[in-house]
Amino acid sequence: MTRLEVGADSLFGIANLPYGVYSVPGQTPRVATRYGDHVVDLAVLLSNPVFAEPSLNPFMAQGHARWVEARERLRDAVAVDVPDEAVHALDDVTLHLPFEVADYVDFYASEHHAANLGRLFRPDNPDPLLPNWKHLPVGYHGRSASIVVSGTDIVRPSGQRKGPSGPVFGPAARLDIEAEIGFVVGTGNPMGTPIPAADAAEHIFGVVLFNDWSARDIQAWEYVPLGPNLGKSFASTVSPWVVPLLALDTARVAVPDQRPAVLPYLHLPEPWGLDLTLEVTWNGAVVSRPPYAAMYWSPAQMLAHLTVNGAPTRTGDLFASGTVSGPAGDEVGSFIELTWGGEFPVTVAGEERTFLEDGDEVVLRATAPGADGARIGFGECRGRILPARA
Amino acid sequence: MTRLEVGADSLFGIANLPYGVYSVPGQTPRVATRYGDHVVDLAVLLSNPVFAEPSLNPFMAQGHARWVEARERLRDAVAVDVPDEAVHALDDVTLHLPFEVADYVDFYASEHHAANLGRLFRPDNPDPLLPNWKHLPVGYHGRSASIVVSGTDIVRPSGQRKGPSGPVFGPAARLDIEAEIGFVVGTGNPMGTPIPAADAAEHIFGVVLFNDWSARDIQAWEYVPLGPNLGKSFASTVSPWVVPLLALDTARVAVPDQRPAVLPYLHLPEPWGLDLTLEVTWNGAVVSRPPYAAMYWSPAQMLAHLTVNGAPTRTGDLFASGTVSGPAGDEVGSFIELTWGGEFPVTVAGEERTFLEDGDEVVLRATAPGADGARIGFGECRGRILPARA
Numbered sequence: 216m217t218r219l220e221v222g223a224d225s226l227f228g229i230a231n232l233p234y235g236v237y238s239v240p241g242q243t244p245r246v247a248t249r250y251g252d253h254v255v256d257l258a259v260l261l262s263n264p265v266f267a268e269p270s271l272n273p274f275m276a277q278g279h280a281r282w283v284e285a286r287e288r289l290r291d292a293v294a295v296d297v298p299d300e301a302v303h304a305l306d307d308v309t310l311h312l313p314f315e316v317a318d319y320v321d322f323y324a325s326e327h328h329a330a331n332l333g334r335l336f337r338p339d340n341p342d343p344l345l346p347n348w349k350h351l352p353v354g355y356h357g358r359s360a361s362i363v364v365s366g367t368d369i370v371r372p373s374g375q376r377k378g379p380s381g382p383v384f385g386p387a388a389r390l391d392i393e394a395e396i397g398f399v400v401g402t403g404n405p406m407g408t409p410i411p412a413a414d415a416a417e418h419i420f421g422v423v424l425f426n427d428w429s430a431r432d433i434q435a436w437e438y439v440p441l442g443p444n445l446g447k448s449f450a451s452t453v454s455p456w457v458v459p460l461l462a463l464d465t466a467r468v469a470v471p472d473q474r475p476a477v478l479p480y481l482h483l484p485e486p487w488g489l490d491l492t493l494e495v496t497w498n499g500a501v502v503s504r505p506p507y508a509a510m511y512w513s514p515a516q517m518l519a520h521l522t523v524n525g526a527p528t529r530t531g532d533l534f535a536s537g538t539v540s541g542p543a544g545d546e547v548g549s550f551i552e553l554t555w556g557g558e559f560p561v562t563v564a565g566e567e568r569t570f571l572e573d574g575d576e577v578v579l580r581a582t583a584p585g586a587d588g589a590r591i592g593f594g595e596c597r598g599r600i601l602p603a604r605a
Numbered sequence: 606m607t608r609l610e611v612g613a614d615s616l617f618g619i620a621n622l623p624y625g626v627y628s629v630p631g632q633t634p635r636v637a638t639r640y641g642d643h644v645v646d647l648a649v650l651l652s653n654p655v656f657a658e659p660s661l662n663p664f665m666a667q668g669h670a671r672w673v674e675a676r677e678r679l680r681d682a683v684a685v686d687v688p689d690e691a692v693h694a695l696d697d698v699t700l701h702l703p704f705e706v707a708d709y710v711d712f713y714a715s716e717h718h719a720a721n722l723g724r725l726f727r728p729d730n731p732d733p734l735l736p737n738w739k740h741l742p743v744g745y746h747g748r749s750a751s752i753v754v755s756g757t758d759i760v761r762p763s764g765q766r767k768g769p770s771g772p773v774f775g776p777a778a779r780l781d782i783e784a785e786i787g788f789v790v791g792t793g794n795p796m797g798t799p800i801p802a803a804d805a806a807e808h809i810f811g812v813v814l815f816n817d818w819s820a821r822d823i824q825a826w827e828y829v830p831l832g833p834n835l836g837k838s839f840a841s842t843v844s845p846w847v848v849p850l851l852a853l854d855t856a857r858v859a860v861p862d863q864r865p866a867v868l869p870y871l872h873l874p875e876p877w878g879l880d881l882t883l884e885v886t887w888n889g890a891v892v893s894r895p896p897y898a899a900m901y902w903s904p905a906q907m908l909a910h911l912t913v914n915g916a917p918t919r920t921g922d923l924f925a926s927g928t929v930s931g932p933a934g935d936e937v938g939s940f941i942e943l944t945w946g947g948e949f950p951v952t953v954a955g956e957e958r959t960f961l962e963d964g965d966e967v968v969l970r971a972t973a974p975g976a977d978g979a980r981i982g983f984g985e986c987r988g989r990i991l992p993a994r995a
Contacts, residue, residue, distance in 0.1 A: 318750050323831060345829050350772045351765055355831040356746040356838070360708050360917045361796065370797050372914035375741055375868065382740045384868045406751065406840070407760050407994060433914065439735050441713060441745040442832020448746070448916040450796070478765065478774045524762035524823065525994070526838040527750045604797060604915070 216296035221251030226592025230465075230585030232289055233456035233594075234271055234421065237308040244269040244311045249456055249594070250293045252305045259301035260292050261285070271314045271420075271457060275401035276530040279417045282401065286461055310455035312364040313423075314399055317531040319362060320521055321395075321427060321447075322354035324512035326471070328540035329353075331552045349475060352512040352520050354534070357427075358448040362533070365454050365596045369428055371573060371603040372449035376432035386603035387430035387446075389557065390571040393538040394495050394505055394548035394579050397425035398514045399457055403528035410522045413484045415515035418528070421457035424493075424579045424596035425535045428452070431551055431570070453533075454579070454596040462591055466490045466583040470513050477516070480523050487513035489583065491593075493539055495548065496578040498564040505539040505548040507581070512536075573602045606686035611641030616982025620855075620975030622679055623846035623984075624661055624811065627698040634659040634701045639846055639984070640683050642695045649691035650682050651675070661704045661810075661847060665791035666920040669807045672791065676851055700845035702754040703813075704789055707921040709752060710911055711785075711817060711837075712744040714902035716861070718930035719743075721942045739865060742902040742910050744924070747817075748838040752923070755844050755986045759818055761963060761993040762839035766822035776993035777820035777836075779947065780961040783928040784885050784895055784938035784969050787815035788904045789847055793918035800912045803874045805905035808918070811847035814883075814969045814986035815925045818842070821941055821960070843923075844969070844986040852981055856880045856973040860903050867906075870913050877903035879973065881983075883929055885938065886968040888954040895929040895938040897971070902926075963992045 221228050227249045237254050238244040246266035247254045257266035263285075265274045274285070323329055326344070333343030347353060371390055375382040401420025404410045410418055427447060434446025470488040491507035517534055538548040547553050550570055554561055557569040571577070576599040585591035611618055617639045627644050628634040636656035637644045647656035653675075655664045664675070713719055716734070723733030737743060761780060765772040791810030794800045800808055817837060824836025860878040881897035907924055928938040937943050940960055944951055947959040961967070966989040975981035 318748050320834075347765075347772070347826055347829065351827060353827065353831055354834055356748055356834070358708050358746055358916055359749075360793075360919050360922075363796070370915055374914045375737075381865065382737070382868065384870065403750075406753070430914070436737055437741060437743065438830070438832075439737065440828070440832070441743055442828075442830070444710075444743075444745055445911070445914040445916070448911070449914040475771065478772065480774065521835070521838070524764045524820070524835040524839040525760055526748055526835070529750050532750075 217299055217302055218296050219250055219253050219293060219302065225251045226582060226590055227251055228589050229290060229294065230587060230589035231458060231462055231591045232286065233458045234313065235456045236270060236311040236313045238311065239303060239308055246271060246274065248289060249305065254303045254305055254308050255293060255297060256301045259298055261288055272531050275314065275420045278402050282420060282459065282461065286459060310364060312362065312453065313455060313457050315531045316359040316362050316533050317529040319357045319359045320354050320534040321357050321537060322352050322512065322517050322534065323537040324352055324510050324517065325538055325540045326511040327509065327542050328538040328548065328552065331540060331547065335551065335556045350477070352517045354517065354521065355442045357451065361448055362451050362453060365452055367452065367598065368601045369450050369598045370601045372430050372433065373603050374430065374433040374445050375436055377436045382436060387433050389431035390600065391429045391431050391550045392577050393427035393429055394493050395425040395427055395535045395537060395539060396491060396507055397423040397453060397533050397535040399423060400528050400530065400532035402530060403532060404522050406527040407525040409525060410518050412481060412515040412519035415518045416460060418518060419460050419514060421459045422463065423457055424454035424581055424593050426452040426577065426579055426596050426598060427535065452596050452598045454594045456594040458591060458593055462585060463489060463583060465586050468508050471509065471511055473511065480519055481516050483513060483515060487515040491581045491583045493548065493579060493581045498575055500564045502553060502561065502563060503545055503547055505546050506541040507539050509541045510536060510539060571600050573600050575600045607689050607692060608686050609640055609643050609683060609692065615641045616972060616980055617641055618979050619680060619684065620977060620979035621848060621852055621981045622676065623848045624703060625846045626660060626701040626703045628701065629693060629698055636661060636664065638679060639695065644693045644695055644698050645683060645687060646691045649688055651678055662921050665704065665810045668792050672810060672849065672851065676849060700754060702752065702843065703845060703847050705921045706749040706752050706923050707919040709747045709749045710744050710924040711747050711927060712742050712902065712907050712924065713927040714742055714900050714907065715928055715930045716901040717899065717932050718928040718938065718942065721930060721937065725941065725946045740867065742907045744907065744911065745832045747841065751838050752841050752843060755842055757842065757988065758991045759840050759988045760991045762820050762823065763993050764820065764823040764835050765826055767826045772826060777823055779821035780990065781819045781821050781940045782967050783817035783819055784883050785815040785817055785925045785927060785929060786881060786897055787813040787843060787923050787925040789813060790918050790920065790922035792920060793922060794912055796917040797915040799915060800908050802871060802905040802909040805908045806850060808908060809850050809904060811849045812853060813847055814844035814971055814983050816842040816967065816969055816986050816988060817925060818988070842986050842988045844984045846984040848981060848983055852975060853879060853973060855976050858898050861899065861901055863901065870909055871906050873903060873905060877905040881971045881973045883938065883969060883971045888965055890954045892943060892951065892953060893935055893937055895936050896931040897929050899931045900926060900929060961990050963990050965990050
């Protein structure tokens with residue numbers, strides 16, 4: 216038995232206790248928590264076979280009451296002597312995609328991001344926001360199979376883009392990131408029974424970092440009238456640790472004032488903003504710190520909206536916020552905003568950049584206030600660009 | 606043992622032999638074929654446990670060579686005496702969703718449909734098609750969880766639509782169908798390795814009928830700039846029988862002349878049009894017969910396009926053609942076309958209609974030429990509209 220040492224300033228202290236899936240050589244993947252820099256096997260620690268599975272889905276499917284109970288047990292169990300065979304050093308394990316993704320929806324919930332893109336793409340419009348934007352959280356479905364765990368290399372996609380006389384085919388020239396927060400549905404709703412915004416916390420299991428890599432040139436050519444497809448579907452990266460929504464009670468803040476008033480099904484009975492601060496690192500240099508608290512639409516509203524027509528959700532559904540951008544130039548969550556459509560290059564670690572070059576690496580991180588004055592971390596959402604395949 | 610009687614004019618003769626999933630009371634769902642009006646259990650008939658599973662996915666994942674071999678064995682086995690315990694009457698079984706849907710993409714492959722919608726929605730544009738339309742098969746991802754089997758009732762969705770002064774919430778008033786053909790991916794591609802159009806037949810297991818129910822008023826308000834979402838995500842219906850692509854060799858025809866010339870990755874090395882004739886029945890009256898052979902983009906091009914950026918596909922992926930509309934007024938696959946945006950009501954079984962009323966029922970059917978002069982059927986894709994929930 217071992218007593219685990221965790222520094223008081225750790226982002227993975229007792230206030231956090233996220234869930235992930237790890238493996239060591241010769242063993243199938245299993246569920247663990249991260250406590251400090253220790254990875255603790257939960258099937259061993261809690262003597263529960265639901266954590267011997269290679270994804271969080273079976274545990275998530277047990278429902279909210281079990282999430283609460285398991286978190287209490289876990290909090291007690293890591294604070295005392297733990298079995299040696301449950302403990303691995305973070306550096307000794309491989310981290311896997313923590314859940315099987317069912318349906319994936321990406322929203323567009325930052326007013327600053329939507330307005331920036333409106334100014335870039337529709338400069339002649341007096342209002343940078345389209346008429347529906349303040350009435351509903353605009354979103355679209357994306358490709359679940361393309362979602363990979365942090366550390367997976369990203370091959371530059373090829374595709375069609377607009378040329379001087381008709382489309383041309385080749386590697387994307389305007390490869391971008393979108394720094395987002397993702398929400399993992401633990402238990403869904405049957406077809407025909409919407410989830411009220413007031414019940415969202417019963418359904419949302421946890422929170423991840425999410426990088427929705429975007430090929431702007433492919434996207435710009437393809438997206439009318441049915442929305443983005445190949446400009447997004449080549450890859451999206453999630454962080455390996457799912458931070459329980461239960462750990463983020465302390466991070467709840469009011470959303471920005473929503474005017475005009477939203478329709479009743481989008482009313483929020485409690486604060487649903489989240490005081491997360493993201494950090495975007497490009498080749499080792501921090502280029503932006505997007506504030507999640509500035510997001511116009513909240514995850515409870517996203518879930519209420521996407522089910523209000525009766526659409527079912529399932530364990531493992533992922534919905535993401537869309538690019539997190541704040542009002543300031545160094546708070547934007549995409550490089551198309553950071554360089555204003557590529558017009559104003561930025562200097563990153565001594566080199567000039569507009570969009571991503573081969574070999575570039577982007578890491579997203581975030582922290583949030585946790586219980587008892589602690590800070591909570593989300594780990595890393597990391598990806599490096601490999602050249603397009605011939 | 607029994608010798609199965611099948612009429613020479615059956616749409617489910619030896620040339621067809623589709624795959625589905627059935628159950629009888631007290632038994633878990635299993636894979637069967639339909640031969641005439643007999644449902645034949647394949648685990649029993651072929652003594653193969655892969656067919657004792659509740660979906661086609663395990664069999665499909667075995668790959669193209671096995672699909673060929675299984676079809677040959679099946680053709681031999683149904684033509685001689687079969688074990689009595691393998692045989693059920695069609696009326697005695699429940700048919701289930703035949704496969705687990707992984708990712709679902711809906712295309713927009715009919716030039717006539719795209720042009721009709723362009724004329725309806727952008728009447729001032731000289732060209733009803735958008736600039737990208739003839740260069741790539743436009744498509745978007747939809748909700749996999751909402752896909753249901755034929756016979757499932759469709760509850761009228763509620764949602765936001767544009768009102769005289771801001772959006773209003775309520776049951777969709779312009780509820781429509783989209784008569785489509787769906788293609789089921791049997792084996793996919795790993796991330797980063799596109800499927801060439803020439804290899805598409807190795808990956809596409811089979812073909813289904815597909816009704817992409819659409820709430821036009823919800824869709825019209827929500828769809829800019831990221832495409833359709835809640836106007837489509839409440840439900841889509843598939844037929845219970847997956848007709849093997851191998852059964853449709855005889856139905857292959859050239860696609861319409863594609864000009865301007867498509868990019869090399871969209872070149873077709875063999876005829877990939879399909880001579881299917883659909884039939885749309887509204888409350889028992891045939892209102893349209895959309896010809897699939899008129900579709901501009903072929904399934905091989907759809908699959909090549911959706912993977913050309915390196916996006917992975919998986920066993921159980923479904924991609925659908927988009928609304929099948931021919932050039933004539935009685936060949937359209939949606940009611941927004943049939944009634945020209947609701948402007949010209951049609952008389953259906955003695956009643957006037959523009960869009961779907963509560964209690965209305967729509968059935969899609971289709972036939973295609975099969976081997977040896979036979980006709981092949983696809984079964985029914987049936988759905989009835991229930992009133993919106995309070």
